[in-house]
Amino acid sequence: MKLAVTGKGGVGKTTVVAGLARVLADRGRKVLVIDADPASNLALALGFPPEQRLTPIAEMKELIEERTEAKTGSMGGYFKLNPRVDDLPDKYSLEKDGIRLMVMGTVQKGGGGCVCPENVMVRTLVAHLLVGRNEAVILDMEAGVEHLGRATAQAVNKLIVVVEPGQRSLEVAQKIRQLAGDIGLKSIGLIGNKIRSEGDREFLRGKMPGLPFLGFISYDPKVVEADLAGTPPYEGNPAFLLSMGGIVDHLLS
Numbered sequence: 001m002k003l004a005v006t007g008k009g010g011v012g013k014t015t016v017v018a019g020l021a022r023v024l025a026d027r028g029r030k031v032l033v034i035d036a037d038p039a040s041n042l043a044l045a046l047g048f049p050p051e052q053r054l055t056p057i058a059e060m061k062e063l064i065e066e067r068t069e070a071k072t073g074s075m076g077g078y079f080k081l082n083p084r085v086d087d088l089p090d091k092y093s094l095e096k097d098g099i100r101l102m103v104m105g106t107v108q109k110g111g112g113g114c115v116c117p118e119n120v121m122v123r124t125l126v127a128h129l130l131v132g133r134n135e136a137v138i139l140d141m142e143a144g145v146e147h148l149g150r151a152t153a154q155a156v157n158k159l160i161v162v163v164e165p166g167q168r169s170l171e172v173a174q175k176i177r178q179l180a181g182d183i184g185l186k187s188i189g190l191i192g193n194k195i196r197s198e199g200d201r202e203f204l205r206g207k208m209p210g211l212p213f214l215g216f217i218s219y220d221p222k223v224v225e226a227d228l229a230g231t232p233p234y235e236g237n238p239a240f241l242l243s244m245g246g247i248v249d250h251l252l253s
Helices: 013-026 059-066 116-133 167-184 198-207 221-228 240-252
Strands: 002-006 031-036 094-096 099-103 136-141 158-163 189-193 213-218
Touching: 002 013, 013 031, 013 099, 013 136, 013 189, 013 240, 031 116, 059 116, 059 240, 116 136, 158 167, 167 189, 189 198, 198 213, 213 240, 221 240
Parallel strands: 002 136, 002 158, 031 099, 031 136, 158 189, 189 213
Antiparallel strands: 094 099
């Protein structure tokens, strides 16, 4: 199972990723989670202690220069477009309770979408993780599909867009849907988060016709408290795990 999860900032995307990873790991799956959102706190959401920090791959200058044979921060010139990356998941990841985590990072400089060593490294690694690995892979992305290209989009079983009852969240979801179509990623599903009533469900369904909802997650003060405390949203919260389990069942079916 290869999943990419995206959505507007603040909709609870990282919470959803953590829940999916926990349910899959509890069911005996090998799980690799890729943090590709620069604003994400996925490590804390998965229960990794604060002192365990991973340097994003995109910021590992020496590694990028070694593998691409080019100077980081440069554009133009010659460098490898297919650097070796198959050994990186084991070398540059953390593992806890059956979940392995990698932090991808993004190219922060101007022209970050260019063909430059940093982006080549990140894109090649994402492609390897989605195509060349046999465990469940969950990609936690920022509000877009920047880490995916046409070659890797076909390896994603489902692009999951997390939405909440609100017009701004839905506008971002529509833009993501368009971007996904541009690279040929057609298998898209929605998860409605922070649901307070049946009216919220009907509002979301009415605003997003033509896209299936994989499930809905009720607004839960325990999830908010976990976020404030920097602890996993699923700890001591069987109701949340039950909701996430239903979504995983839907995905597997």
